[in-house]
Amino acid sequence: MTSLVTARKVSKHFGPVRAVDDVSFDIEKGRILGLIGPNGAGKTTLLKAVLGLTDCEGDLSVLGLDPFRQRRKLMQQICFIADVAVLPRWIKVSQLLDYVEAIHPNFSKPRAGELLQQTKVSPTAKVKELSKGMVTQLHLSIIMAIDAKLLVLDEPTLGLDILFRKEFYANLLNDYFDEERTILITTHQVEEIENLLTDVMFINDGRILLDSSMDTLSETYVELMASGENAQKARGLRPIAENEMFGKSVMLFEGVGRERLDGLGEIRIPSVADLFVAKIKETRR
Amino acid sequence: MIDHYLALMKREFWEHRSIWVTPAAIASIVTLGTVTALAFAGDFAKELDVAIFGAQNIAGDAERRAVLTGLFLGSSWLFLLGLGVLTIFYALDSLYAERKDKSILFWRSLPVTDAETVVSKLATAIVLIPAVAVVAIIATHLVNLIITSLWVSMKGGDAGVLIWGSVPLLDNWLATAISVFGMALWMSPFLGWFLFVSAWTKRAPLLMAFLPLVLIPMIEGIFFRSTHFGEAVWGRGAKIPLFAHMDIERFFDEGHPQVSDEMISLLGHIDLGRFFASVDLWLGIVVCALLTTAAIYVRRYRDES
Numbered sequence: 001m002t003s004l005v006t007a008r009k010v011s012k013h014f015g016p017v018r019a020v021d022d023v024s025f026d027i028e029k030g031r032i033l034g035l036i037g038p039n040g041a042g043k044t045t046l047l048k049a050v051l052g053l054t055d056c057e058g059d060l061s062v063l064g065l066d067p068f069r070q071r072r073k074l075m076q077q078i079c080f081i082a083d084v085a086v087l088p089r090w091i092k093v094s095q096l097l098d099y100v101e102a103i104h105p106n107f108s109k110p111r112a113g114e115l116l117q118q119t120k121v122s123p124t125a126k127v128k129e130l131s132k133g134m135v136t137q138l139h140l141s142i143i144m145a146i147d148a149k150l151l152v153l154d155e156p157t158l159g160l161d162i163l164f165r166k167e168f169y170a171n172l173l174n175d176y177f178d179e180e181r182t183i184l185i186t187t188h189q190v191e192e193i194e195n196l197l198t199d200v201m202f203i204n205d206g207r208i209l210l211d212s213s214m215d216t217l218s219e220t221y222v223e224l225m226a227s228g229e230n231a232q233k234a235r236g237l238r239p240i241a242e243n244e245m246f247g248k249s250v251m252l253f254e255g256v257g258r259e260r261l262d263g264l265g266e267i268r269i270p271s272v273a274d275l276f277v278a279k280i281k282e283t284r285r
Numbered sequence: 286m287i288d289h290y291l292a293l294m295k296r297e298f299w300e301h302r303s304i305w306v307t308p309a310a311i312a313s314i315v316t317l318g319t320v321t322a323l324a325f326a327g328d329f330a331k332e333l334d335v336a337i338f339g340a341q342n343i344a345g346d347a348e349r350r351a352v353l354t355g356l357f358l359g360s361s362w363l364f365l366l367g368l369g370v371l372t373i374f375y376a377l378d379s380l381y382a383e384r385k386d387k388s389i390l391f392w393r394s395l396p397v398t399d400a401e402t403v404v405s406k407l408a409t410a411i412v413l414i415p416a417v418a419v420v421a422i423i424a425t426h427l428v429n430l431i432i433t434s435l436w437v438s439m440k441g442g443d444a445g446v447l448i449w450g451s452v453p454l455l456d457n458w459l460a461t462a463i464s465v466f467g468m469a470l471w472m473s474p475f476l477g478w479f480l481f482v483s484a485w486t487k488r489a490p491l492l493m494a495f496l497p498l499v500l501i502p503m504i505e506g507i508f509f510r511s512t513h514f515g516e517a518v519w520g521r522g523a524k525i526p527l528f529a530h531m532d533i534e535r536f537f538d539e540g541h542p543q544v545s546d547e548m549i550s551l552l553g554h555i556d557l558g559r560f561f562a563s564v565d566l567w568l569g570i571v572v573c574a575l576l577t578t579a580a581i582y583v584r585r586y587r588d589e590s
Contacts, residue, residue: 053393072397080394082394086386088300088388092299099295102289103289103395103396103397
């Protein structure tokens with residue numbers, strides 16, 4: 001498989017604070033990777049390094065380019081929507097499309113027009129006249145009309161209501177994603193995206209806690225709901241986390257075969273959110 | 286490459302409507318002034334008839350040209366003044382507003398380098414804004430000439446002789462264009478400074494830009510008892526080496542004005558050779574280049590989060 005992003009010993013510090021601390025990973029083509037971490041974990045800094053918006057130590061290569069030094073070339077191949085990368089409020093929708101068309105070699109204005117026709121965004125409107133949801137639709141329409149190899153989404157649906165959020169991800173999957181494209185996404189609303197991820201990466205205090213494909217994840221981690229004696233037995237298999245729920249114990253196991261838990265209670269694949277919480281607690285112990 | 290810059294400058298034109306609103310406003314004021322003056326002039330019907338008759342039959346071509354050129358110059362100065370204020374505000378806003386409204390990350394998500402962005406803003410200030418102003422000046426002159434010639438015709442004067450035959454239009458416009466672009470180039474170190482402040486300051490760009498320009502001369506005066514910095518900064522505008530030495534005394538030779546075509550030609554007063562040979566001009570351009578580079582680095586290396 002071809003690696004789209006290669007990071008080796010990447011670090012970034014602000015004074016004494018290590019926002020990203022000696023991180024190494026690969027992102028392969030055709031994947032949808034969720035980057036998950038609490039606030040201040042270093043997610044945004046890492047994304048910025050990938051996007052060439054900030055310099056960093058170590059070796060970082062995106063599409064074979066040095067993102068910070070070859071940002072212009074890189075931006076012809078990758079797109080991003082960040083919660084903080086807001087569209088300018090003064091611009092008209094039609095002006096925005098004209099501008100991107102003039103600047104971006106891989107942008108298709110007719111395609112953006114088609115996508116916008118499915119929304120209520122009028123070409124003559126100014127961005128400041130649109131609601132937050134409509135601005136995101138506009139931004140997404142522009143991004144989806146760019147033939148890019150890598151799309152980076154940093155909290156793209158923050159502040160949007162549930163209808164817009166669902167629609168956003170549905171559009172992304174149906175109209176945009178294919179095996180030629182790769183998506184890197186961060187969000188707080190993990191539950192909403194975990195079904196569309198192919199890979200997941202947990203990050204905390206600038207370090208990677210977990211880097212795995214979703215398939216491996218469901219093989220490696222098992223959640224067991226048990227009570228009484230069974231729970232006691234299960235505890236012997238050393239769960240990495242345990243919670244009480246409805247008088248039962250919910251335990252999370254790493255690398256423990258399902259066959260060993262059979263008969264002890266209800267077995268499930270843990271949700272990414274639960275797994276994340278368990279992993280964070282594990283590091284604090 | 287050029288397409289890139291055109292798109293970037295078009296963007297500036299969309300964002301900063303003052304680039305055309307300011308010249309349009311000045312043009313309206315000048316035109317309103319002309320119309321008002323002509324309307325009130327009607328109260329002096331007799332004197333006017335005499336004046337028009339006099340202008341047409343007694344005064345020479347040169348005198349008529351001198352008067353109209355003077356009027357032209359007057360309105361052009363108004364534009365130049367507006368242009369200066371507009372450019373200061375534009376430059377200070379150009380790299381500050383995008384950070385304030387957080388659109389900078391969107392702009393940086395597109396394949397445009399920081400150098401291209403900053404240079405496009407410099408080019409907007411040095412080329413686009415002056416170009417719009419020159420067009421506005423020419424349009425204002427034309428509109429006002431048309432209004433005035435209609436009025437003169439109504440009064441029975443020969444507008445062809447009095448107005449159109451008496452203004453060296455091309456000479457005047459070319460000289461105006463050279464002066465406007467020359468002034469932009471001459472003042473470019475300030476432009477570089479404003480761009481840098483705009484990219485660097487976290488708040489109050491106007492204050493941040495002018496505070497050092499006021500404080501440094503004061504400090505220099507207190508500690509060194511000299512005025513080099515103050516003179517270099519605040520006196521620069523008046524020192525533009527674009528015009529040939531003007532012999533004012535000859536103009537009033539023997540107590541009455543001696544008007545000749547040679548003196549009325551504005552182009553005749555412009556000395557481009559002197560301008561481009563001026564060390565001060567090139568020093569200013571170097572300062573502008575250094576400060577613009579600094580602005581590019583600030584935009585590129587600053588982490589906005």
